[in-house]
Amino acid sequence: MTEMEPAPERSGLRKARLIGAALEICGGIILVVTLVCVFAWAFFASQERSAEVREYFVAVALALAGVASGLLLWGASEIIRKLDDLLQTVQDGGESLSAPVAAGPAPRAASGAASVTDAALSELVPLMREIRDIALLNEKQREQRLETQGRELIRRLEAEVPALLREHNWVEARARVQKARERVPSLPQWDVLTGQIEKVRAEVETHDVEAATRQVNDLASLGAWDRANDVVRDLLQRHPGSQPADGLAARVADEREKAQAEERGRLMARAQNATNRHEWIEALSIANSIIQKYPDSADAEAIRAQLPTLEANVEIQRRQRAETEYKGLVEQHRYAEALRVARSLIERYPDSPQADVLRQQLPKLEEKASSLGATV
Secondary structure, three states: OOOOOOOOOHHHHHHHHHHHHHHHHHHEEEHHHHHHOOOOHHHHHHHHOOEEEEEEEHHHHHHHHHHHHHHHOOOOOOHHHHHHHHHHHHHHHHHHHHHHHHHHHOOHHHHHHHHHHHHHHHHHHHHHHHHHHHHHHHHHHHHHHHHHHHHHHHHHHHHHHHHHHHHOOHHHHHHHHHHHHHHHOOOHHHHHHHHHHHHHHHHHHHHHHHHHHHHHHHHHOOHHHHHHHHHHHHHHHHHOHHHHHHHHHHHHHHHHHHHHHHHHHHHHHHHHHHHHOOHHHHHHHHHHHHHHOOOOOOHHHHHHHHHHHHHHHHHHHHHHHHHHHHHHHOOOHHHHHHHHHHHHHHHHHOOHHHHHHHHHHHHHHHHHHOOOOOOO
């Protein structure tokens, strides 16, 4: 069995622990020296009894500064030690999780939790290492590190942004550039990439708006407003926040409302004309059409209040027409057909005056139909 080499992270952890110990020792020394100096000054000042008030304030200020410096060093030492312990725990946890995987498949009940924990560790470990590495760098090294990361971000985005632009995915392209700008804000390349996105987007937007406008005009001439709305909706999805697209959408909405108002006016005029002619069946049909097409309009609301009267008038008109048809058939001695009309009217409107009259005439009508050899 070959002997495993020590992980490179161990040396980094030991180095961090040594730095923490050094900071703690320095903090302790500063505190001890400060306290010794304060007590010595206080002793000699009490012996001589010649210290001024200003000297007391200076001594107190220096003492507080020394104590604060020592406490800051102790705090920094504690932070480094906690970070070192956390990294050690994470690495030990990652090793303990990888051991069962090498030994064999884990039980099904624990596999889900293990995979979630493993995924979380895979994201946490690099982040903690990066924090540790940055904490150990000086200011110049941090600037160099940031510059290197910026160049890498630029290289990656210079390949990703054109691909997103070819897919017309402006939102994602902007989001990636903005995220990179927030991470490394001082690079001028972000303005270049942003300008590239806006230039291509504007060119495609102009073409798409022109094409959508032609489609909308053709559909509007046919009265196909639902399809025109679909065209506008697709345009807004491709170009969110576009003023030309928003303008086209507003124009379509206005023209549709105007066309619908004109059509409602024509239908209302037809319904009123049918009412004036006492053509109740036609008037009811037009009224139902208005309610179905424009259910939320004021015209539909007004018609709903008149529906009971229209429906009652329609029943009266149908009974009258059936009665007229019945009388015409009787006059033509077509008793069998008259009998069918009478029975249908009685069945549909049993409580009507016409039904009462026809019930009295049925026996005589059946007799006449039988005399002619018709089936009653």
